[in-house]
Amino acid sequence: MFRTVLIANRGEIALRVARACRELGIRVAVVYSTEDTDSEVVRYADEAVRIGPGAAQASYLSIPAVVEAARRTGADAIHPGYGFLSENADFAEVCAAEGITFIGPPPDVMEALGDKSTCRALMADAGLPLLPGTLEPVSSPREAEARAAEIGFPVVVKAVAGGGGRGIGVAYSAAEFPTVFRETRRHAAAVFGDGRVYLERYLESARHVEIQVLADRFGNVVHLGERDCSVQRRHQKLIEEAPAPGLDEDVVAAMAEHAVQGAKAARYVGAGTFEFLYDGSGRFYFMEVNCRIQVEHPVTELVTGVDLVHEQLWIAAGHPLRIGQQDVVPRGCAVECRINAEDAGREFVPTPGLIDELTMPSGPFVRVDTHVRQGSRISVFYDPLLAKVTVWAPDRQRALARMGRALDEVRVEGKGLRTTTDFLHSVIDSGEFSTARHDTGLVGRLLEPAAAAEGAGVTAPSQVQEPPKAS
């Protein structure tokens, strides 16, 4: 096992990885920006290196600064967490060149899966079902219009370099297609430095279901079941759960089998996630692979008892998988809510500020992953995720009751601070969610029930989708 692991991240995931390292007797080094000088993980770590200013581009995203910190702390491995450099193939390559183990898949695998076009082609070859769309990027507006008409509206325009819900635009008709196409390309070029986009059929009423896999260097792959992440706003997840409620066992089994096949075809190594859209009538479609630990990994940990970060470290250290498929026996139901410093009443605008008072839930079958405490400052520079509250219960009904109890205990006070807590509670309490009749359009409908009722019939109430955003 490693002697020292450098954590190239911040926030709750940095602390979560640090805890795993401690449990394994590994020395913990972290990098931090000037904004995070007083952060919990900086206090927690054995060694901390200040690598740059608040702006991530010059700190958490700076490859030379992170690698310099790794060399200085004698780290023999780097855990990238999620976001930042976690899916950056160049970074993984530099690590390899420096003789430092990157905890994640090999650079070439990450590169192939990170490009949505090559990824789709690879998975199509491996037999995974794809939505009707273009395998190659389309650049000419005229060609794009023709392909969109073939695919049939609504059509989603996706950045090849996008992912995680970013770089997406939806066109509901041929009339609005040219504008959506142009804007999504411009956005992709500006944000990702890569203006290539591809087209796909847009599923209006779908469930987001993903399969967690673990793979070692020797070609062994196991899956750890599914997560349902259909409660999203602007393609960002708010609530995740396992198992996916109301899905047929056969459908989930087939999805898991495809994920394992896909991982094998891609020569995947480490912890990864295969995302699918489920259309509500037995069909599902492969969307993308996330080459890292996910924000929502705790729900899988609570139902399987497998510590995914421990396994990441184990695999990265060169060991063969120590759990077989028969060892993965899901139990009960786990639900995670993301407490964000956002104002749900104002389109989820981030509300940075000082936390004057903080109470997090506790007690039976409640897990809290957080990096904030009383006196913490929520920085404008980073993700507004304050805490993940995850509960477990023998069944979904009891899990939702427990989540309601846990959310009632959450208290975050500070001038100007707002959190998603109350909104999450209203989702949990909604009839649509509690009876698992929801899809990815739920948040929009809850926020604008009048518009939803107007824009759609009772049986297909999911037409109200948020317009493509520039961020």
Added chain:
Amino acid sequence: MFRTVLIANRGEIALRVARACRELGIRVAVVYSTEDTDSEVVRYADEAVRIGPGAAQASYLSIPAVVEAARRTGADAIHPGYGFLSENADFAEVCAAEGITFIGPPPDVMEALGDKSTCRALMADAGLPLLPGTLEPVSSPREAEARAAEIGFPVVVKAVAGGGGRGIGVAYSAAEFPTVFRETRRHAAAVFGDGRVYLERYLESARHVEIQVLADRFGNVVHLGERDCSVQRRHQKLIEEAPAPGLDEDVVAAMAEHAVQGAKAARYVGAGTFEFLYDGSGRFYFMEVNCRIQVEHPVTELVTGVDLVHEQLWIAAGHPLRIGQQDVVPRGCAVECRINAEDAGREFVPTPGLIDELTMPSGPFVRVDTHVRQGSRISVFYDPLLAKVTVWAPDRQRALARMGRALDEVRVEGKGLRTTTDFLHSVIDSGEFSTARHDTGLVGRLLEPAAAAEGAGVTAPSQVQEPPKAS
């Protein structure tokens, strides 16, 4: 299910029961003393009734005050927690007379099991193995000396009305027996108002192993496996775990079978615990039944996934058991540490005071049950238990590593405050405990290694037992 449950307790268990009620949609009423005016559960409850001063005798132990509070709040049931009135048969009887459901076994069952003499007789009839000893109380010193000689030294003198480690004296020789006998009787009379004692063979090197049972009104009984609670100081538990490490599966299965038989013979109802001593060589002996939820119930909850307080409420509401023996499938290992406000360096003397700073552990597979926060005052009137930190992992080695990590995160600061945290850490780290070669004498050996080495050989290092105490 009940509409309103009155919680006749305080501290972490009151909050834990309140959370369970909330999860079940039950209104929460609590009683409190003037010392607990600002307590967490008083804030948490829907209604709180101040029933008396700090001294428990006039508040948490006052049957009229508690019943008055139940009537006033419209409670249809009372949860007594542990300690206080939880094993008071008179109280259960008064509740019944008032038409309020007492959440626990029927009064006559509690009475029979609470008297150690009738309990031992009952369990002997049910086929449970008992240590050599007297079934009837002994009152004449001369008779006692004769019986002690027959039993063989060391002999333990136990109060009939005792339990939970209180009212116990150990005589290592015929010479010291008369003094121990006299002092234990005097103590029992003073503390319990009942000076009757009985004698039993004292196991010097033993493990404390207990079986959790659930029983309904219809005679159905299931067990939820065992807990090992061998880390004790002065017969008070400090660390508990499940499963019992190093015990043969057959031994545990036999123990569990005996517990189920005993529960059936006693016509037990509710959650209960059968305590055994295991002699390290395959033999075990019944000790006592605890007619209530135990402090250490979380370890069973984490390995079985069964919420014991939910099940207590379910059973008390008159339902048949909803889990069968086949539904109880233990998974992994859970360990609980009790963080007490005590000075381990000064014979665990309680250290009451104000908590100026408090950090509790969090994150993956860590559960915290606590009722204190920054600014809480640890009262001299009550149990010094501050928090229970419980962890889960796939196996014991990883559970202990996780517990070490969790204890490292604990921070309790306050003038004059001391906690057991560091001492617990040293137990976890000790070779004897981590390799499961420990017994109930471990704490004494860790505190006075020199004396232990002197008083005992390497193969039987458990002779250093603490002398009988007046409290």
Added chain:
Amino acid sequence: MSMPDSVAALDSLMNDGRPDTLPALLEAARTSMIELLSQTQVPPAAVRVTVGPVTIEMDWPAGAPEAATAPGAPAAPASAPPAKAAAQPAEGPALDHVHAPTVGVFYRAPEPGAKPFVSEGDTVVPGQQVGVVEAMKLMIPVESDRHGTIDEFLQPNGALVEYGDPLCSLVPADGR
């Protein structure tokens, strides 16, 4: 073994002969408070003394009588009366209270229609019954713990009271 060990905890604090027993702590805090106030020239707005588990707090609200604002100083803190006066404020007689001895129903008379134990304006002596609280059919007498005159009943007959609720105010007799 999981029984709250309150007896043992109290025992060890009260009876082990160490100086930090509860009564000693209370005494120490009280003495410190009095000493502090008598030595302080500019009266404070608030004083708080904590000794281990014991905390004593006193404060004087802004605008208290005879506030002498220092020239140029902001309005608060106002001056506080000297320590001795705090125990017995100058204006009007000090009021004490008789408190509920338990949770229950408060009655002023031994039974419905009977004459109340005492009426407003009556003088009482220590141990004299001024009411009764019924809890679970037990009648717990409410007694004055001092000499004085009943000022006013603060709870009506038949009120639901909790432990410690003030039941009536009482003007203590001088010097008792």
Added chain:
Amino acid sequence: MSMPDSVAALDSLMNDGRPDTLPALLEAARTSMIELLSQTQVPPAAVRVTVGPVTIEMDWPAGAPEAATAPGAPAAPASAPPAKAAAQPAEGPALDHVHAPTVGVFYRAPEPGAKPFVSEGDTVVPGQQVGVVEAMKLMIPVESDRHGTIDEFLQPNGALVEYGDPLCSLVPADGR
């Protein structure tokens, strides 16, 4: 979906035209602080103004020059200098610093044995290189951002530095 949305977060704070943008918050806090100090007759020992994510704190230690103790008042708080003086303390020339632009190894010269970029006592202009930090074989220049005179190097050649570490002190030229 789990990517830190820093671009969006900054965007929304800086560019959405609402009054609570960062610069506006800073301005509001600064104005409040100055107003407060100019209106306060008895100077405080410490002032703290928080506006949303912005906090400004100032404090003046007891015994600061020209402390004018109010008659009868306790020793502290001492009087604070007026707000403007706090920004430019009276005694000695103010020192600025040149900070490390990244984490890495600090060198004073472009290569071993070469002449240092600058020496103590040299005058520098904005953009002038005063050293270099090497991170992963990249040579990142260290530049002064103002006119001034190099006072003293605070890190030896070859030192391991972190982002923001002061590398040398510098006396700014007047008025720049």
